[in-house]
Amino acid sequence: MSPGAQQSDGPAAPPLRKDAERNRERIIAAARSVFARDGLSASMASVAREAGVGIATMFRRFPTKEELVDAVFSDRMDAYADAVTLALEDPDPWHGFVGYIETACAMQAADNGFADVLTMTFPTAKVLEQRRNEAYQAMLRLIDRAKATGRLREDFDPSDLVLIHMANAGVVNATGDAAPDAWRRVVALMIQSLEAPARGPLPASPGREPLYKAMLRVGQGATTPPPGKSS
Structure with a gap:
C-alpha cells in the first residue's frame, strides 16, 4: 500500500465507527417504538424503515431478530x-x-x-x-x-x-x-x-x-x- 493510501485510509476510520454506533442507537430506538406498538410480530424491515436505515445496515448491526430483541x-x-x-x-x-x-x-x-x-x-x-x-x-x-x-x-x-x-x-x-x-x-x-x-x-x-x-x-x-x- 502506498503512503498516499495510508494517509487517506487513516482519518476515514473513526467517522465510520461513529456512524456505525449512531446507526445502532437509531435502530434500537426505532425497535423500541415499533415493538412497543406492534409487538414482536413486527418485521425487521418495519424497524429499518422507522430507523431510516437500509435493510442491509439493519442486518450488519443485528444479524438476527433475537439479537435485536436482546438489545432492546x-x-x-x-x-x-x-x-x-x-x-x-x-x-x-x-x-x-x-x-x-x-x-x-x-x-x-x-x-x-x-x-x-x-x-x-x-x-x-x-x-x-x-x-x-x-x-x-x-x-x-x-x-x-x-x-x-x-x-x-x-x-x-x-x-x-x-x-x-x-x-x-x-x-x-x-x-x-x-x-x-x-x-x-x-x-x-x-x-x-x-x-x-x-x-x-x-x-x-x-x-x-x-x-x-x-x-x-x-x-x-x-x-x-x-x-x-x-x-
Whole structure:
C-alpha cells in the first residue's frame, strides 16, 4: 500500500465507527417504538424503515431478530428482575407477591413488545435470558415466602406465573386502546383466585418444561419470518 493510501485510509476510520454506533442507537430506538406498538410480530424491515436505515445496515448491526430483541429489552428485563427483588424485600410476603404480579402485568400493558417477551424465550439472547433466569430463581423464593404465610394457596405452581403472563398478554393484545385498562380487572380476578383458602382444587399444572417448550415455539415464530417473506 502506498503512503498516499495510508494517509487517506487513516482519518476515514473513526467517522465510520461513529456512524456505525449512531446507526445502532437509531435502530434500537426505532425497535423500541415499533415493538412497543406492534409487538414482536413486527418485521425487521418495519424497524429499518422507522430507523431510516437500509435493510442491509439493519442486518450488519443485528444479524438476527433475537439479537435485536436482546438489545432492546435487556433494560426492561432488568426492571422486571428488580420488581422481584423489591417484592422479596417487602416485610409482608403476600403483599410483595401481589405487588410483583401487578407490576409485571403493568409492564406488559405498557409495552406490547415486553408483553410478548414474558411469554417467549430466546436461547441466543444471552443477556435477556440470564436476567430472566435470575428473576425466576428469586420468584421461587417469593412464592415459598407467600405460601409460608398461609395467604397463597398451597397448590400454586411456579409455572402458573407463566400462565398469568400469557393470559395478561392475550388480554392486552386483544383489547388494545379500545379498553386499555381491561387487563387490571383480569389481573385482580386472577390474584383473588390465588389467595387461600382455595375455593377448590386446580387441574394439574402443565409444569415448567412443557411451558418452556411453548415459550420457545412462540419465540421462534416471532423471530423467524414465514416462508417466502423477509424478516
